[in-house]
Amino acid sequence: MNAIEFLTRYWGQIVELTGEHLYMSASAILISIAVGIPLAVWMTRNRKIAVAIQSVINIIQTIPSISLLLIIMIFLGLGYSTAIVALALYSLLPIVQNTYAGLENVDKSMIEAGAGMGMTPLQLLTQVKFPLAMPIILAGIRIAAVVAVGSATIATFVGAGGLGEMIMRGISTTDDQKILAGAIPAAILVIAVDMLIGKVEKKATFRVQAKSVKEQ
Template sequence: MNQSLGEQLLKQLSQRWEDLLYALLQHMELVMMSMAIAIIVGVPLGILVTRFISLKKWVLGGAGILQTIPSLALLGFMIPFFGIGMKTAVAALFLYSLLPIIRNTCTGILDVDKATIEAAKGMGMTNGQILFKVKLPLALTVIMAGIRTATVINVGTATLAAFIGAGGLGDFIFIGISRNIDALILLGAIPAAVLALLLDSVLGYTEKLTTPRGLKI
């Protein structure tokens, strides 16, 4: 039975490899666009929370609530604002990606050693200089871990974009389910899993590179 499924998978791959490549590129576009927006918004929000601690409960709580909304429901909520297609998918994926990035940015900055901050103040550094030259470099590893987590989650969630006509690898999964063709489901699921593992490895390596070996102030 496994051999039969394998043969079906190879047959589908030989017939649809061009469509698969296009879907993979679409999937990567969805992930990259939503992650870029999430980083641009999430990191500053995380920094803001460290400056105004009273906002922490509201910002992290709001991002946490977004995480609890079922993926398909969130996609449905976005349709009246952005219509059917890629814009809606990117908006929903962006919202799903916020929590790990905001939380890790906030945690990374707040966990910076107080003695290091006091030493920077003693050298006459301004709050802005301390943030960009001390806190953010030391928190970068934790921030990268949040981005890494959000990216891996994003790759899996992006498969649901097919249900609103946004394309991606989810198209094969959706067609496979509707036609009861297991090989088509695997044709979408396997590349999505491989993509998630690949991005996780790349970001994991980047995370190691951002680990501070020393800080000059």
């Protein structure tokens, strides 16, 4: 069977598995953002809390992916939920680290200027700190997205599908074409996500630089 015949026969399956792959990855990233950014904000308020949160996240990162899946599977069972939670946990580190670093390194003079204008702490956070830290935050989200999309292939071990399922079919039947049918779309997704968020990151960086030049 040549490549064209293979794609014709399995195209429907590839599209379906790609959809599952994207669903799990996107869900994990959204959860990581929803959890990671508030955690990073909390970390900026208390150094001890920052150290504790960082330590917990670092410990999670050291757990092998299969082991983490099995641990979560004990509580959530087989399926999408287990895979999404595992991917979200793996994606937390770059989001938390970059958001924390971005907020902590905002120009103090900008914060003082905002405070001098009578801004509340919440206004300083949303109108000064977050806009200026956005390029660094987006860099963390970019890394997290690449991690999630690339790691989603392991979801097949807990019955969650995705492109990893096609790869496993190829491995179990020693079929190189099935392996490539899963691996190539997965690689393309990683590259596409990286490029897409990279463009958003560049635009955010340009806006911050333009705003700094204007205020100077």
